[in-house]
Amino acid sequence: MLPRPFASALIWAALVLAAAPARAAPVDTLDLAVPQVPAAVVVEGRQRLLYELHLTNFGAAPLRLQAVSVLDAGSGAVLAGWRGEALAARGRIVGARDAALGDALQPGQRAVVFLELDLPAPMPKALRHRVEFSSAAAAPGPADTGRAEGAQVEGGQVEGGQVAPRPAAALPLAAPLRGGPWAAVYAPHWPRGHRRVFYALDGRARLPGRYAIDFVRVDAQGRTARGDADLAANALGYGEPVLAVADAVVAAARDGIGESARVSAHPRHDFDRAPGNYVALALADGRYAVYEHLRPGSLSVRAGERVRRGQVIGELGFTGDSTGPHLHFHVADAPAPLAGEGVGYAFEAFGLLGHYPGAAGLGERPWQARADDVAAQRRNELPESNAVIEFAR
Template sequence: MIRHGAFLRVFRQAHPGVAPMSLAPRRIPHALCCHLLGLGLAGATHAAALTVKVHHELAVLPTPAGRVLVHELDVRNVGGSCARIVDVRASSDAQPLRRYQGDAIAPNALVYDARMNPLPNPAPGASALHPVDVPAGGGAVVYFFLVLDDNLPLPEALRHEVDSTDCNAAATTRSTAVSDTPVSRAAPVVVGLPFAGHGWVAGDSPNDFGVHRRTLIPLRDGGGDPIVGRYHVPERYAIDWVKVDADAHRALGPLDRNASYLAWGEPILAVADGTISRIRDGMAEGTPPYNPPNATVEMAAGNYIMQDIGGGHYAFYAHLQPGSLRVRVGERVRRGQVIALLGNSGNSSEAHLHFHVSDANDPLLSEGVPYVFERYQATGLAGGLNERNGLFDDLGLHAPSPRFALMPPSYAVLDADADPDAVGAWAFPIRYPAQ
């Protein structure tokens, strides 16, 4: 876990081809998360030389709130002077979906210079007319979390438009860069839950200002120089799972003992049939409730397992207990099989399971892909993760309500299906895609 606030932390390079940094955006709900490596990349450019494109494919994520397009817009300044982003729009068939103007741009963008160094957002109270300035050769990443209307057909494509001017305060002429991107019809990966039991909290699952989805892995060339605008987003759909009891406790006992945390020692289950493709074991656990000092990229995930679940998809389970891994590389496992125990290894301030699905057998050099859980029982919503007392400040519980083929909302509380015989036996309505 990395504590999230308005700070910048630079990790020393410990992974070939990767130079990670972490810039936590403002207005993020506190998350129990580990950035496997964080970098804030962003893109804007000189008004007359702006280029824009969607970073990765536009893929639909089914959620209880509706179908969501979670994506990043790359904006590059390929001109010779500073550019000021003044308006960003997303639309489909001329119907507006999202617009960032004035002070709304900076919280949704990460700006970098020509050396891929992240630049600070404008100071609070800065003029709404001059929200984001991007130097020549630099760029920006603009974040979108678009909830689509379930009553309408899935869009064929999205149009993104970025208006910019010269950074000169007297500049009035605007230039518009446009990108049209098709929306993928591919279904999300369907998996089981990586645990059993009750009271699991989906910490920082995909959301508008989520920390996971803003963790970018920049790339460097063979000489160690940054490749401007090149990066991966492996944690785009990641979740940090913790446990809570009915009284909002995440821990019972001294907060500096791993065994006090309800999630610690829980069996971790394979989410699908597949082959173990990569593991790491032997890293000691940290002392909660603090992140380890001098964290590096190599230690960020702690002890982990990667599993090839087919179709070019890999399940990633991180922060496992040392010595608890029950599988080897090349071993075939079945869904629901115990593969390790949940721990507090790596860049983590308390016991939790970091889980996501990506498109390559690498924790860092891969892209997060959308996935849903075949079924779960929604039981409430948690908020206000408090590290001082091991509690959630807010916990609203309700009677279990079944959910099928969905990604749970951020900080949803849920139970696993208690009936193992029901696995694979229910006919459930996957809501994707709506044509």
């Protein structure tokens, strides 16, 4: 008898195969888990959940994932679903180089499906997940048609991974920067974007950048720099004051990491130095606001100090792993930049100017103007992916 896990449900799925009557039907096991309970954020008036569904093959045979659906646990209604290429683009198999969700999930392997879905109000009290899969008795042939050459493959499905979403955080945040325009750069589908990068530190894998935004200053023509864009100091946002988003206590701070004068000469950094110079603020509700890549020598606070919302705590810079000067901002459940789980947040006010579709053209051409039916003034929201916004001056 297997012990009942306290963090996830172990789901046993019977696969009924077309076989001779005397042959026993094989049984495979698939574990469905949602390790981090999601909380809603509001994006341009829509309730949004961001979370991950972990799928682990506990059976003796490889499985091929076919579809994933999110259900209202109460009514059974399907709220969202993905299959084929749409599903393959939503995740990967952990530890397998270049392994996509369309590849066979070998015994003992885990797949992570990154889910983002907009839900109507009121939010369902609980969600369940349905996974459709096939049992592949052998590895795919060279053509990788989705059916192993010479192998018997039958379909099956399993439901589980039930989770009750938490309400949105009650404490909205003040602006981390002044004025604008600022491009709020992030995209959930980027394979190496903040949303999809786990760090396995101190015996636990965490996703600190689940809701992270890179703020890049742009001008009316969409340029990110004046003159030679390879000079870090020419970036429009370089040296801009970085502000405390709430009355808080400085939980951690680091200064002293240098930066390259030229963007093209910037070296790679190990994971410990990847955030560069940073500040983490302990908010009153138990969350931590984390600011990364700050300019060397610009920090005006240190651990243990109390700060007031709007207070200057440093300047935007180019330290750590960075493709150009910007402010990395996220909120997490721990102050160390890479050792916390990213949690949702909202800014109490900002102006929406427009969007970059997929961040294409950032620094090269103007953004697309805001649609007329979308309000310019946003309150208690998270900016949409690659939105162009402005804060109060």
